[in-house]
Amino acid sequence: MSDASVREPFRLAIPILLILLVPLAHFTVMGVALLETGWVLVGLGGAAFAVFMVFSGVSVSAGGVRDPLATAAWLLLIAYLLHQFEEHGIDLYGRAYYFIEYGNAQLAARYGEGGPRLTDLAIYRINTLAVWVPFLLAIWAGRRLPWVGLAAAGLMLTNGLFHILIALTNGEYNPGLATSLVLFLPISIAYFRHARREANVSLVMIAGGIAFGVAGHVLLPTIIAAAGIPEWSPQLLATFGFLIFAPLVANILFRLFRRT
Numbered sequence: 001m002s003d004a005s006v007r008e009p010f011r012l013a014i015p016i017l018l019i020l021l022v023p024l025a026h027f028t029v030m031g032v033a034l035l036e037t038g039w040v041l042v043g044l045g046g047a048a049f050a051v052f053m054v055f056s057g058v059s060v061s062a063g064g065v066r067d068p069l070a071t072a073a074w075l076l077l078i079a080y081l082l083h084q085f086e087e088h089g090i091d092l093y094g095r096a097y098y099f100i101e102y103g104n105a106q107l108a109a110r111y112g113e114g115g116p117r118l119t120d121l122a123i124y125r126i127n128t129l130a131v132w133v134p135f136l137l138a139i140w141a142g143r144r145l146p147w148v149g150l151a152a153a154g155l156m157l158t159n160g161l162f163h164i165l166i167a168l169t170n171g172e173y174n175p176g177l178a179t180s181l182v183l184f185l186p187i188s189i190a191y192f193r194h195a196r197r198e199a200n201v202s203l204v205m206i207a208g209g210i211a212f213g214v215a216g217h218v219l220l221p222t223i224i225a226a227a228g229i230p231e232w233s234p235q236l237l238a239t240f241g242f243l244i245f246a247p248l249v250a251n252i253l254f255r256l257f258r259r260t
Contacts, residue, residue, distance in 0.1 A: 070142030150209030160184030
């Protein structure tokens with residue numbers, strides 16, 4: 001066994017475990033207290049380390065066979081982590097954590113004073129549980145269960161278009177716009193093309209991934225309202241469970257049905 005084959009799984013596990021630490025911390029009081037506003041820096045550190053690994057030639061393997069689609073999904077996650085830093089860290093104007101103010105102004109204009117509002121807790125939950133975990137699942141699923149990656153890419157494409165639509169509507173920059181243009185649009189489209197080549201997915205399947213992203217954004221006001229409540233209600237658990245596992249379960253059921 002070569003030295004590279006020994007190192008590769010270990011080196012890949014380091015940033016995955018680092019990023020998974022934050023979602024797992026949702027269920028501890030200390031974890032929430034430490035990471036409710038610091039999660040974005042953890043993600044930026046994970047992105048920097050992952051970029052280093054990608055440029056050092058690390059790829060993802062499943063059962064000893066290289067999985068190019070899983071490696072491409074890793075790039076999806078890196079792009080989203082960088083986007084989150086522009087959105088929730090420091091934007092292009094140098095404003096720190098400005099998105100919560102900007103987002104709440106947009107929500108107030110759309111839904112009035114009694115509508116949903118962003119909180120630190122809601123932002124933390126949504127960006128880690130509804131983004132990091134599904135994107136990590138996409139890396140794990142690869143071309144074995146490609147619907148997971150298609151849903152992640154669909155979420156990325158939809159979010160990028162959402163930022164662009166807001167910018168065009170308001171005639172101004174919003175936190176996250178630059179990475180939406182530079183990263184989200186080209187990388188998500190490239191991923192769809194890569195999935196067509198590596199996993200032989202159909203255009204209907206790609207449309208399903210995009211539809212999943214659209215559905216997630218349509219539900220966003222409801223998710224924001226529920227995620228800002230400290231207690232974990234059954235509705236909140238079901239919502240995040242759907243966002244995380246629906247593409248995976250659907251793909252598994254599709255494969256089982258196709259075999260019968």
